[in-house]
Amino acid sequence: MLDTSQIQLIESDVESARITLYNLSDELVDHICCAIEDQMRNGKSFDEAYSLLKEQTGIKVLQSIQENTLYLTDKKYRLMKTTMKITGNVSLALLALGTLFKIFHWPGAGPLLVVGFVLVCFFFFPAVIYINRREEGSKSPMLLNLSILIGGILLMMGILFKVMHWPIANLLLQGGWFFVLFLFLPTLLYAKLKDAKSGFEKRVYVLGVVALIIFELATMFKMMHWPGAGPLMILGSLLLVAVFLPLYTNMRFKNAELKAGQFIYLITISMYAVVLTALLAMNVSKDILGCFVREQDNGTAINHYFEQKESHFAAAVGTDSVAMMNAEKIKFVSEEAAKVKNEIQSLRLNLVQEIEQVDKQAALAAISESIKINKKDNYDQIDHMLFDQDGNGLANSLKGKLDVYLEQILKVTSSNKELSENISKILDTSSKKNYDSMVSWEEANFKHNPLISTMALLTALERNVSMVESSAIQYINQ
Amino acid sequence: MASNDLLKGMLKPIILKLLFEKGPMYGYEITQLVKEISAGEIELTFGALYPILHKLEQEGIVQTESEVINNRNRIYYSITPKGNSLAQEKIAELEEFVKTLKIFFKPNFGLKFSYA
Numbered sequence: 001m002l003d004t005s006q007i008q009l010i011e012s013d014v015e016s017a018r019i020t021l022y023n024l025s026d027e028l029v030d031h032i033c034c035a036i037e038d039q040m041r042n043g044k045s046f047d048e049a050y051s052l053l054k055e056q057t058g059i060k061v062l063q064s065i066q067e068n069t070l071y072l073t074d075k076k077y078r079l080m081k082t083t084m085k086i087t088g089n090v091s092l093a094l095l096a097l098g099t100l101f102k103i104f105h106w107p108g109a110g111p112l113l114v115v116g117f118v119l120v121c122f123f124f125f126p127a128v129i130y131i132n133r134r135e136e137g138s139k140s141p142m143l144l145n146l147s148i149l150i151g152g153i154l155l156m157m158g159i160l161f162k163v164m165h166w167p168i169a170n171l172l173l174q175g176g177w178f179f180v181l182f183l184f185l186p187t188l189l190y191a192k193l194k195d196a197k198s199g200f201e202k203r204v205y206v207l208g209v210v211a212l213i214i215f216e217l218a219t220m221f222k223m224m225h226w227p228g229a230g231p232l233m234i235l236g237s238l239l240l241v242a243v244f245l246p247l248y249t250n251m252r253f254k255n256a257e258l259k260a261g262q263f264i265y266l267i268t269i270s271m272y273a274v275v276l277t278a279l280l281a282m283n284v285s286k287d288i289l290g291c292f293v294r295e296q297d298n299g300t301a302i303n304h305y306f307e308q309k310e311s312h313f314a315a316a317v318g319t320d321s322v323a324m325m326n327a328e329k330i331k332f333v334s335e336e337a338a339k340v341k342n343e344i345q346s347l348r349l350n351l352v353q354e355i356e357q358v359d360k361q362a363a364l365a366a367i368s369e370s371i372k373i374n375k376k377d378n379y380d381q382i383d384h385m386l387f388d389q390d391g392n393g394l395a396n397s398l399k400g401k402l403d404v405y406l407e408q409i410l411k412v413t414s415s416n417k418e419l420s421e422n423i424s425k426i427l428d429t430s431s432k433k434n435y436d437s438m439v440s441w442e443e444a445n446f447k448h449n450p451l452i453s454t455m456a457l458l459t460a461l462e463r464n465v466s467m468v469e470s471s472a473i474q475y476i477n478q
Numbered sequence: 479m480a481s482n483d484l485l486k487g488m489l490k491p492i493i494l495k496l497l498f499e500k501g502p503m504y505g506y507e508i509t510q511l512v513k514e515i516s517a518g519e520i521e522l523t524f525g526a527l528y529p530i531l532h533k534l535e536q537e538g539i540v541q542t543e544s545e546v547i548n549n550r551n552r553i554y555y556s557i558t559p560k561g562n563s564l565a566q567e568k569i570a571e572l573e574e575f576v577k578t579l580k581i582f583f584k585p586n587f588g589l590k591f592s593y594a
Contacts (some may be wrong), residue, residue, distance in 0.1 A: 002549075003549075007549055007550050023544070023553050024528060026544070026550070026552075027504075027505050027528060028524070028528075030505070030506065030550055030551065031509075034506035034507075035506065057524075063525065064525065065525050065528055065529065068525070069529040070511075072532065073529075073531070073533050073536045074531045295540055410493075
């Protein structure tokens, strides 16, 4: 017969398998005890008999008994398990296909991603959490399940909105991060510390949660374009992959809870998580942003040249006799051009001031030396500022102003057909075909464009306006 | 030893028959008894046993009673009055099935075939 300490050992082992179902843990303890007692009657020692039994029926077997029992007796559990299996596989396939379509710019990427994310968020994820809660019973705190459910859904929806360039993506992401960082991770740490058997184990858990918090903060900083994301990300991933993971796996191996197969799985998943988040946090590569920096500064130089040229014209108006005759016409062209240029300049200044959160002085300095701009790859705010709900807004009114300008200039140059045609081409604002659909001028130019390329584009527009102005004046003076 | 495929569906009536005839029993006792009666031919693992017992309890066919024995809780299963008739039905059904099965192992299936 077994003594109390031996029974307690078996009880704690069954407990560590998280058997929570009514009566089942008692039954399994009794069953294991009976089997050991049988073996001991045949002359084996307790240790021999128990380790032999553990080889045949490890924690996994005990857990599968509970799973099978739940599966047989709980209709909702059965339903959730089926939901989890089906939606898990289907959404994975959809998301993989959606990403592939997106990369190759094939039509249909959007719907694939949306359906995939919706399946993950509203079917797969709740089912997984329900099953986990059912299996772990009251042992896992309600707050833990609730916070990861809400936080996870918000985060995944945020990523979907971000990928689809829908509004409020940042709001969703921030909400998700709040739940994960301030509710889920602390609760997880609390629960783990309560379960921890040694001081070492406690320290490993604290380290893990701290590493996760740093890593999540880094992702958040990166996506929100807050400074300091780089160092945080390096620190977070180093702590996570190089310090926590080895300690944790080593600890689990010692406690014989982890099998080699699971280990590979754990490592692979962690690697993917780290690499993917790092990639996701990167909007546009630095090289491409650098191209636009140079383009913007070139454009500024050209516009500066045109400004000087205009002041020469203005000076000539007073002295040259031919110019005197055409003074009225030249003044008209210059005024029309100035209207549009003012519009473009104030729009560009506005964008830089709003996105960089700086005063007019600093914004002007950043425009003339655009490498100074911090949020070069920000496009959410540009979308927000240039387009309203119906796709109109500032981008649309700029187009209107350009159209008016073209119309006015053509009045002056109408007698020269070639010049008029060229001017019309330079100031063309008609819709263009993009892959398989027609896209309006303002959408093609400003939708989802990062700040730096939008600036370069506005500067180029200003240059075009000046070029047309200059050609028109030249034509008048002939 | 009988394979799992063959045993599927048989275990429930076997367990019911044992409980019906021997009265209250606990899990380990059932597995050992099945092993003994079948001379080791049928191995009822606890992984297969407990889910079935819990399912039967949920259906109201068996009931449980807990008793402290050797410093640990032991759960005894017995057939409920309500489950009595159902248990008999299941057992009869299995007997009938076994009879039918046996016919298949008679030479020529018990029919007088002529292979002309």
